[in-house]
Amino acid sequence: MKKLLYVLMAVFTLSLFTNNKTEAAAVWDEAVTIYGAGLEYDEETRNSVAKLLNATDKDKTDYVYGQDTERYIGVRYDDTILFSSIRIIEKTSGGLNININETQGEITQISKETYQNALLTAGITDADVTIAAPHDVTGESALTGIYKAYEVQGEPIPEDRTRNAQDELHTITDITDENANKEGYSQEQLNKAITEIKITVINIINEGTDITEDDVRKIVDEKLAENGLEDVVTEDQKNRIIILIMNIKDSGVFTGETAEKILDSGKSFIGDITSSDAYKDAKEKAKELGKDIKDYANSEEGQGIWNSIKSFFQKIVDAIVGLFK
Numbered sequence: 001m002k003k004l005l006y007v008l009m010a011v012f013t014l015s016l017f018t019n020n021k022t023e024a025a026a027v028w029d030e031a032v033t034i035y036g037a038g039l040e041y042d043e044e045t046r047n048s049v050a051k052l053l054n055a056t057d058k059d060k061t062d063y064v065y066g067q068d069t070e071r072y073i074g075v076r077y078d079d080t081i082l083f084s085s086i087r088i089i090e091k092t093s094g095g096l097n098i099n100i101n102e103t104q105g106e107i108t109q110i111s112k113e114t115y116q117n118a119l120l121t122a123g124i125t126d127a128d129v130t131i132a133a134p135h136d137v138t139g140e141s142a143l144t145g146i147y148k149a150y151e152v153q154g155e156p157i158p159e160d161r162t163r164n165a166q167d168e169l170h171t172i173t174d175i176t177d178e179n180a181n182k183e184g185y186s187q188e189q190l191n192k193a194i195t196e197i198k199i200t201v202i203n204i205i206n207e208g209t210d211i212t213e214d215d216v217r218k219i220v221d222e223k224l225a226e227n228g229l230e231d232v233v234t235e236d237q238k239n240r241i242i243i244l245i246m247n248i249k250d251s252g253v254f255t256g257e258t259a260e261k262i263l264d265s266g267k268s269f270i271g272d273i274t275s276s277d278a279y280k281d282a283k284e285k286a287k288e289l290g291k292d293i294k295d296y297a298n299s300e301e302g303q304g305i306w307n308s309i310k311s312f313f314q315k316i317v318d319a320i321v322g323l324f325k
Contacts, residue, residue: 031089033059034145036082052101052132053087064141072147073166084133084142091126095268101132107139113191118165125261185232186282193227226294228286
């Protein structure tokens with residue numbers, strides 16, 4: 001009788017795990033399209049943006065307003081200047097895929113990699129996202145639109161996570177602006193370094209070790225050096241990165257299942273960066289300056305990501321199997 005009870009408990013536990021995944025997938029059977037509020041009363045322009053996003057009549061639809069940008073990213077904008085728009089569908093796996101369609105207008109301040117890093121920080125790890133605008137824009141309403149899509153689906157993202165993601169976006173774009181035209185710097189290098197910092201911090205936390213600000217400082221120094229940025233990023237810029245990482249840690253995304261997904265998506269993200277033409281140019285430039293950029297994906301630490309992921313799922317299996325013994 002006791003053994004039967006254990007079996008039923010195991011099946012119930014497993015069903016909770018799988019049912020949560022199934023429910024999430026069912027909720028996202030339909031994509032969500034969020035337009036900038038500046039398009040709300042301009043049907044012709046909105047329809048042209050819808051085509052850029054590949055939006056359909058079946059999509060759930062809403063708008064990003066100034067009150068949304070204030071709530072999610074801490075900046076209030078007038079509705080009339082919000083134009084960047086998004087279409088998103090969450091998946092149960094497959095990583096975070098971002099497509100910026102700049103056929104009609106460019107996203108001038110936020111790169112694909114910077115969007116991706118910010119969304120990982122917010123805990124968005126498996127989704128297909130398309131971003132577009134009718135003319136050149138900074139791209140911040142698109143970021144808010146992604147967060148609002150989760151609200152539309154009844155899965156609001158905690159505001160501390162969206163604020164941290166916004167802080168990360170601003171940190172990366174500000175450091176990029178401050179180092180514009182400086183030899184040995186590219187936004188791709190910084191995005192790669194910050195992703196590697198997150199991965200290293202997660203792995204240390206997963207080992208059960210408490211991590212201090214001094215520990216983070218050492219990791220930041222190490223990863224900036226491995227990406228050829230040790231003589232480029234200033235002490236003030238470095239301190240901003242350290243504060244950012246500590247705030248992200250305190251939000252809780254570096255633990256549990258979200259952390260495991262960040263590890264998985266992070267490795268894929270680093271692969272995307274290192275295969276980009278901009279990164280290859282940065283790597284060649286680094287060599288010309290007598291530096292090199294570490295191939296993280298093939299390093300011992302990079303390979304350790306997969307060990308961490310496999311260990312996580314093995315623990316689940318072992319826990320269930322243990323109930324049958």
